[in-house]
Amino acid sequence: MIKKTVRCPKCLKEVTCSGEPGKVVKIICPSCGATGKVTFEKHDYIIEAKNVHKIYEGGKVRVHALRGIDLNIKKGEMVAIMGVSGCGKTTLLNCLSGLDEVTKGNIKIEGKELKNMSDNEKTEYRAEKMGFIFQFYNLLPVLTAVENVELPLLISRENPKIARNKAIDSLKMVGLNGWEMHKPAELSGGQRQRVTIARSLVNNPLIVFGDEPTGDLDRETSEDVMDLLCRLNKENNQSFILVTHDSKIADRADRVLIMGSGVVQKEYIPSRW
Numbered sequence: 001m002i003k004k005t006v007r008c009p010k011c012l013k014e015v016t017c018s019g020e021p022g023k024v025v026k027i028i029c030p031s032c033g034a035t036g037k038v039t040f041e042k043h044d045y046i047i048e049a050k051n052v053h054k055i056y057e058g059g060k061v062r063v064h065a066l067r068g069i070d071l072n073i074k075k076g077e078m079v080a081i082m083g084v085s086g087c088g089k090t091t092l093l094n095c096l097s098g099l100d101e102v103t104k105g106n107i108k109i110e111g112k113e114l115k116n117m118s119d120n121e122k123t124e125y126r127a128e129k130m131g132f133i134f135q136f137y138n139l140l141p142v143l144t145a146v147e148n149v150e151l152p153l154l155i156s157r158e159n160p161k162i163a164r165n166k167a168i169d170s171l172k173m174v175g176l177n178g179w180e181m182h183k184p185a186e187l188s189g190g191q192r193q194r195v196t197i198a199r200s201l202v203n204n205p206l207i208v209f210g211d212e213p214t215g216d217l218d219r220e221t222s223e224d225v226m227d228l229l230c231r232l233n234k235e236n237n238q239s240f241i242l243v244t245h246d247s248k249i250a251d252r253a254d255r256v257l258i259m260g261s262g263v264v265q266k267e268y269i270p271s272r273w
Contacts, residue, residue, distance in 0.1 A: 010034040045108075046206060046239050047073040047096055052105035054091055054262075065091040067262035069105070075206075076237040078230070080250035083259035089243045090211055092259070096241065097130060097209050098122040110206070127156045131200030135212035137192045139184045139199075145171060146180040149199045156203075170198040174228060190221035197228065201238075210242040214249055226252045 003018045011032040019025035019040040028035050054066040065088045073079055081089050094100035096107060098114045107114045110129075114122065139148045150167035154160065171180055174194040184192050193213065200208055213229070214222035226249055233240050242253065250256045251270040258266045 004038060004040065006038055008032065008034055009036065043072065044075045045072045046075040046110060047071070048108040049096065050106050052092075052095060052107060053103045054088075054095055054100065055103045065262055066095065066102070069264060071257070071264065073239055073241065075239055076233070077255065078233045078240040078242070078253045080253035080256045081241065081243045081259060082245065082247070082250050082256060087259045088262040089259055093209050093211055093241065093243055097132070097207075098126060127152060128203060129206045131203065131205040131208040133193075133196050133200045133208065133210040133213040135215040137184065137196050139192060139195060141184050144181045144183055145176060145187070145195045148184070148195055149202050152199065153202060166202050167198070170202040171195070173201065173232070174198045189217055190224060193217060193221075193225055194228070197225070201232065204236070205238065207239045207241065210240065212243055212245070214244065214246065222246070222249060
C-alpha cells in the first residue's frame with residue numbers, strides 16, 4: 001500500500017489517500033466534497049521486504065536483530081545502509097540475499113518469495129543473479145586474479161574456456177588489464193578490491209551486495225572504487241545495496257537508509273551540489 005498526498009483542484013487543500021501500485025483510486029475531498037482519481041505508479045521493484053524480523057537465540061541469549069523492516073528497492077537503484085555497529089545492517093544484507101532465513105515476515109526478489117525457495121534454489125539464484133563484495137576481499141591467496149574471478153563460474157559448472165574469457169573481460173572492466181596472472185599478495189589494497197568487484201560482477205548479476213566494500217581502503221582509493229561502482233551501476237542498470245560507515249561513500253548512492261536497533265529509523269536522498 002502506497003500513501004500519496006495530492007491537492008484538491010477545487011479548494012486547493014491537501015488530501016491524503018492510499019492505494020496499491022498500478023491502481024487508480026477514486027477520492028473525495030473531505031473539505032469541499034469534490035471527487036477525483038489518483039493513479040498510483042507501479043514501480044519495478046527488484047527486492048520487496050515486508051515486516052521482516054530476525055531473532056537469534058542461543059541458550060539464554062535472545063537477540064532481536066531486525067524488528068519489522070519494510071523496504072522496497074527498485075531495479076537499477078543504488079542504496080546505502082548506515083548505522084552504528086550492531087544495529088542490524090549486515091543481518092539485513094544477509095536476509096535480503098537469502099544467506100540467512102528470516103524469523104518473521106516476507107522477502108521477494110523479482111517477485112519470488114525467498115521462503116518458498118529451497119536451499120538449492122536459493123544457492124543457484126545467488127550464483128546466477130547476485131554478486132557480493134566484502135571488506136576484506138576474501139580472495140584465495142594461492143590463486144591468481146583471473147583464477148579468483150573465474151572460480152564462482154567454475155563452481156556453477158560453466159565451461160572452463162568460457163569462464164576464463166568472462167573473468168578476463170571482468171578484470172578489464174574494473175581496470176586490471178595486464179594484472180590477470182598476479183596473486184593477491186602482488187596487488188595493492190585497491191587492486192585486490194577491484195578483483196573482488198570483478199568477481200562479484202563476472203556473472204552479470206541483477207543485484208550486488210556490498211558489506212563495507214571500501215572499509216579497508218584509504219580515502220583516495222575508496223573514492224576510486226566508488227567511482228567504479230557508480231559507473232557500473234549506471235551502465236549495467238544493476239541494483240547495488242551497500243553497507244557502510246562512511247557518509248561520503250553513502251552520499252554517492254541514490255538513497256540512504258539509517259538503521260538503529262534493528263529498524264530503519266529514517267531515509268534520505270543525498271543532495272547533489
